[in-house]
Amino acid sequence: xxxxxxxxxxxxxxxxxxxxxxxxxxxxxxxxxxxxxxxxxxxxxxxxxxxxxxxxxxxxxxxxxxxxxxxxxxxxxxxxxxxxxxxxxxxxxxxxxxxxxxxxxxxxxxxxxxxxxxxxxxxxxxxxxxxxxxxxxxxxxxxxxxxxxxxxxxxxxxxxxxxxxxxxxxxxxxxxxxxxxxxxxxxxxxxxxxxxxxxxxxxxxxxxxxxxxxxxxxxxxxxxxxxxxxxxxxxxxxxxxxxxxxxxxxxxxxxxxxxxxxxxxxxxxxxxxxxxxxxxxxxxxxxxxxxxxxxxxxxxxxxxxxxxxxxxxxxxxxxxxxxxxxxxxxxxxxxxxxxxxxxxxxxxxxxxxxxxxxxxxxxxxxxxxxxxxxxxxxxxxxxxxxxxxxxx
Numbered sequence: 001x002x003x004x005x006x007x008x009x010x011x012x013x014x015x016x017x018x019x020x021x022x023x024x025x026x027x028x029x030x031x032x033x034x035x036x037x038x039x040x041x042x043x044x045x046x047x048x049x050x051x052x053x054x055x056x057x058x059x060x061x062x063x064x065x066x067x068x069x070x071x072x073x074x075x076x077x078x079x080x081x082x083x084x085x086x087x088x089x090x091x092x093x094x095x096x097x098x099x100x101x102x103x104x105x106x107x108x109x110x111x112x113x114x115x116x117x118x119x120x121x122x123x124x125x126x127x128x129x130x131x132x133x134x135x136x137x138x139x140x141x142x143x144x145x146x147x148x149x150x151x152x153x154x155x156x157x158x159x160x161x162x163x164x165x166x167x168x169x170x171x172x173x174x175x176x177x178x179x180x181x182x183x184x185x186x187x188x189x190x191x192x193x194x195x196x197x198x199x200x201x202x203x204x205x206x207x208x209x210x211x212x213x214x215x216x217x218x219x220x221x222x223x224x225x226x227x228x229x230x231x232x233x234x235x236x237x238x239x240x241x242x243x244x245x246x247x248x249x250x251x252x253x254x255x256x257x258x259x260x261x262x263x264x265x266x267x268x269x270x271x272x273x274x275x276x277x278x279x280x281x282x283x284x285x286x287x288x289x290x291x292x293x294x295x296x297x298x299x300x301x302x303x304x305x306x307x308x309x310x311x312x313x314x315x316x317x318x319x320x321x322x323x324x325x326x327x328x329x330x331x332x333x334x335x336x337x338x339x340x341x342x343x344x345x346x347x348x349x350x351x352x353x354x355x356x357x358x359x360x361x362x363x364x365x366x367x368x369x370x371x372x373x374x375x376x377x378x379x380x381x382x383x384x385x386x387x388x389x390x391x392x
Contacts, residue, residue, distance in 0.1 A: 001283055003280045009095070028119070029116075036346065044152035045117060048077075048103065071355075073137070079141075079143050084142045085142035090169045090328050104358060109273060136157065140171060150170065151188060169192040170185050178388075190276040195229065198242045201218075201366060202219040236265070240265065242270070244290070245279075257297075263300060268353075269369075272286045288366070291385075337352060342369070
């Protein structure tokens with residue numbers, strides 16, 4: 001699972017130079033248009049949001065297959081310079097500077113329109129208790145203004161919208177943060193703090209997010225901020241993202257899941273998908289049998305009190321026994337929650353994520369993370385993917 005080496009970016013195309021030279025003033029909502037130079041949009045005045053969130057909010061027209069869009073309003077910081085990191089699997093990575101303007105880059109398989117923050121807040125505030133959103137999440141990027149602007153976005157939100165009505169999560173950028181930054185976000189009303197470790201091991205982190213691809217992130221710094229989040233936000237209010245299928249074993253992922261649980265936190269899983277334009281877009285997506293085993297085992301560790309030591313693994317690190325009786329395992333599978341998108345909780349239940357990210361890690365034709373409750377037909381397919389006999 002080796003990424004391609006990033007190419008050299010011409011000086012005249014670095015740091016959003018084209019956008020800043022043209023300095024086109026934004027005019028309200030910007031929908032990605034690959035034939036038009038991106039306006040000069042900056043946070044905190046502007047934020048980007050996922051296609052699903054834009055449809056839910058009424059910014060874009062459209063529908064999502066089999067689901068009512070999303071219950072989480074994801075807001076992504078945006079700048080002409082873009083993210084200054086170079087993560088190998090990410091569509092927002094720095095190495096794409098010569099290819100596409102930052103605000104036009106795909107991210108987790110979809111476009112992210114840019115919207116004035118004030119307009120977003122006005123719309124959500126007007127909906128009041130009828131808002132479809134269970135949670136809002138501010139996604140930071142690696143940029144010199146990221147910490148300051150995250151605080152500005154959070155304060156603008158909580159000044160108008162009660163965080164007890166729509167809680168706020170922070171998807172952090174540990175590389176630029178200190179403990180004081182973590183404390184400030186908690187004091188401003190953030191409810192949950194997450195760190196996108198993404199890689200399950202230090203070696204994979206270095207290869208895909210660190211010096212291996214000319215990126216500034218380090219495993220040690222990410223863990224430093226994660227542990228600060230544990231102290232500041234408290235049990236069940238911090239967590240880490242993990243991408244499954246970047247060369248780790250199933251045991252590697254589940255040992256990390258167990259470590260997070262032991263610290264008092266949660267894990268949020270993503271199924272590796274070769275993002276178009278990334279340094280890993282030539283690699284295959286995670287095989288479904290591997291993904292389903294990890295989803296199921298992770299759910300048991302996070303929510304059913306099963307420990308990784310109770311499970312058994314083969315010589316390749318694959319799960320061969322989940323550590324509970326077959327009848328109990330069948331009940332968990334048939335409930336279907338284990339195979340839904342994992343993330344910060346919404347208003348339905350602690351184990352049902354508000355951040356359902358419709359089709360963020362797979363096409364609808366081969367769903368990895370279900371953004372809705374799997375049907376009986378879906379569960380039959382899941383059992384086949386797990387190598388289990390159909391349920392009678």
